[in-house]
Amino acid sequence: MTSATQSYLFNTGRGFESQNYLGCHVETDGQVSFRVWAPHAQAVGVVGTFNDWQAAPLSPVGATGIWQGLFSQVKLGDLYKFEITSATGEKQLKIDPFAQQFERKPGDAAIVVAPIAEQWHDSLWLARRKKSNPANRPINIYEVHLGSWRRHDNGDYYTYAELAEELIPYAHQMGYSHLELMPVMEHLLDASWGYQQMGYFAPTSRFGTRDEFLSFVDQCHQANLGVIVDWVPGHFIRNYDALYQYDGTPTYEYADPNQADNRRWGAWNFDLGKTQVQSFLISSALYWLNTCHLDGLRVDAVSNMLYLDYDEGREGQVNQYGDNRNLAGIAFLQELNTEIFKRHPDVLMIAEESSAFPQVTGRVDQGGLGFNYKWNMGWMHDTLDFFEMDPLYRHDHFNLLTFAFVYMFDEQFILPFSHDEVVHGKKSLMHKMPGDRYNQFANLRTMMAYMAAFPGKQLNFMGAEWGQFLEWRDWDQLEWVDLKDPLNRQMQHYTAALNQVYHANRPLWELDHESTGIVYSNTDDAASSTMGFIRQAKRKYSFVIAAFNFVPVERRQYRIGVPYPGEYELLLNTEAKAFGGTWTQLETTFTAVNRPYKGQPASFEATLPAMGALLIRPVKVKGESKK
Incomplete structure (x- = not known):
């Protein structure tokens, strides 16, 4: 050319x-x-x-x-x-x-670097990716900040090569399908976590060279781990020797200082309506997907690109139609996703969008933004609010859980317990849980099981898998010393077992975004603070029953409605002794009889553990029963 x-x-x-x-x-x-x-x-x-x-x-x-x-x-x-x-x-x-x-x-x-000469070994991974539809695949993501996952005793960062040796096998053994890396694009300020970016085509040199990063991605794929990276096309680093007023005038940012200045995050907003900026940013996205073989991008701060008045100090901004939509930002996101999916229909384009903007995952030709996933921030906030509450009062706030059933299929959702929820005084997930240490772990296990069973793909931030007590600190490694404690080790074992159950059972992911993927068998029992629903796969007799007890009171002879009489087996009891619970002997089999219950033609009884959950599946059912 x-x-x-x-x-x-x-x-x-x-x-x-x-x-x-x-x-x-x-x-x-x-x-x-x-x-x-x-x-x-x-x-x-x-x-x-x-x-x-x-x-x-x-x-x-x-x-x-x-x-x-x-x-x-x-x-x-x-x-x-x-x-x-x-x-x-x-x-x-x-x-x-x-x-x-x-x-x-x-x-x-x-x-000055040589042209990329990486010898890739991930052709099998990429071939499988092309043949699969992510909507019908299991996706459970391990969100990682590379600078604080592990560090050397002297505080030095692990290199990309060292991370490949330790992080990849760890994530694989824990049963995650993807790593999501908080921004690895070059940035100067550690405290920005990478969200104030400078190098839109450069992996950060903190951990090694560009080619060492490419090798890290290659090794992830060889271990059957996908790699998603956070990317920030809305705003850029404030430093005057970077993109700001590049030629002495507003070049990459808006000419209007009120629109250019992002006071919320101390950055400059890209002028997304400028054609050269569109070329720059879409080239960046495609570089990471094409050249670096990434499996997806999580686009940060999408709301900031959708609304003219999203940031403080920009009140009163309106478009030619008199509303606050950023028409240039909307058009940019639509063009971005159109060009990416034209070349890579099999990748993940994930929006971190915190408002109720419609059709974030809708098709561009139907007015949508064109992402194929959106973080479900509402579900996340409501679920955490519910679980942080003293169980004594949960029955009065059951709507925090049930409200998500109203909109769960409005978008294609990922359920995120992300880094933002375990920092700046918000406490770690385990520390959010009420009660003594035993009950904190019981709550955490139940909440994780609830996420695994709820429709939508899922994401957990590092450290949550074993219940780290301290909230996340970007300047130090995770509290790996926690694993000397039996409860933390058992929680880690539980997470690996839950991930294995999730991957092995198609009903938990095959119809995540279709209303036929869930049957609401017992979702309105606020008085007892219990809940049950059925996750359905494409095959008629392939389903999983999920039953939850959100208070520390054991429910004996708890009746569960099911579609067919027959034999059922336990997949997971969150209160098993091996997971840090109290059950030394588990109910492993259940026989459903022709006794209608909660709209289902058959049912069986089980003991629902205090502050616990059961996942159960059919083994041999007798065919569809007549009501």
Whole structure:
């Protein structure tokens, strides 16, 4: 593709592989090219270790706003930046927006790297991914912050190679289907957790090189682990030597300071209506999916892109129709998802969207945003509010659980217990639970079973799998010392067992987004604070009964309605001794008889454990009973 064509596509918002043209590239003859978009600059030069940081001038490419130069003295590993001279004559050093590797913080110079030569070994994984529909597959995600999952005794980060050695087998053994990495795109401020990004094409150098990151992804796939990464197309790092006023004028951000300034997060908002910004961001998304073989992106802060007045300080902003929708942001998200699914219909595009904006996972040609998943923030908040409550009062607030049944199929949902819920004084999941230490674990086991049985895919943040007591701290590793405690070890064992049950039973995931995937057998018994429902698979006789007791009072002779008489077996009892409960002998088999109950033609009795849950499936049923 010619330089003129590349420039045209980038400027018209259709340059979706712009990183192959802009930025720094080692050419076939060994020379190194530099290209950068700075449309209002008076002059542009490149500075680096190869020229003692004295600017070597670049030339404008016609009237495209792009500047370029070709140099023979540049070597692999050299550091560089662009020197931008604004229209008023001010000079400032700026990062390369398209750099694929940066020096380690606190520096922010880009590094000259060779073209990617990764020898991938994940063809089997990618082939299976193409043949499967994620909606009909088990998805339980382990959300990880790489900088604090584990650290060395001296506080140093684990490298991508060390994480591959330890994190991958751990997640696999625990039964997770995917890792979701909090942003690995290059960023400077640790406290931002990666959500104030600088390098939209560069894995962070904290843990190693670009190629070492690619090897990490490859090894995940070889271990049958998908990789999702958080990505932030709404706003970018505040630093003046990054994207802000790149050529001395608003370049990537809005021209209106009120729209550009994101006070909520201390960042700058991208001008999503600008065609060059669209090329930049969609190229970034496709780079991670194409070049880095990621299985999906979780798009952060979608609400900030949907509403003109979402951020404090932007009140009163309206569009030409008189409402607060950000029409440019909506159009950008629709274009983003259209282009991604055109190339990768099998990936996950997940919206972290906290409002009730309609059709987030709806089809673009029907007015939707085009994501295939949305975090169910309402379910998450209501469920945590319910479980944090003293069990004595739960019967008066049962609507916190039942309200989600009203809208559970409005979108394709992921149920998230994410990092945001275990930080800034919110306490860890285990610490949120009421009662003494034993009852805290009993509540946590029950809540995890409730998530596994509820329609929707699922996500848990690291540390929750064993019930870490301290809330998450991004500057230190998880409290692995907890696992010396028997209750924490048993909780970890429970999580692995629950994940195994989840994966092995199609009713728990095959019809997650269809109303036929659930039968409401006993969801209105607030007085006893118990609940039961049936999860159904495509096959008629393939289903799982889920029964929950949300108070610490054992329910003996608890009757459970089922579709057919016959023999049933226990899949999981959250109060089993091996999980940290009190049951040393489990009821493992149940016989359903032709006794109608709660709208079902047959039923059986079971002992429902105090503050516990049962998952049960049919073994041999006698065919459909007549009411």
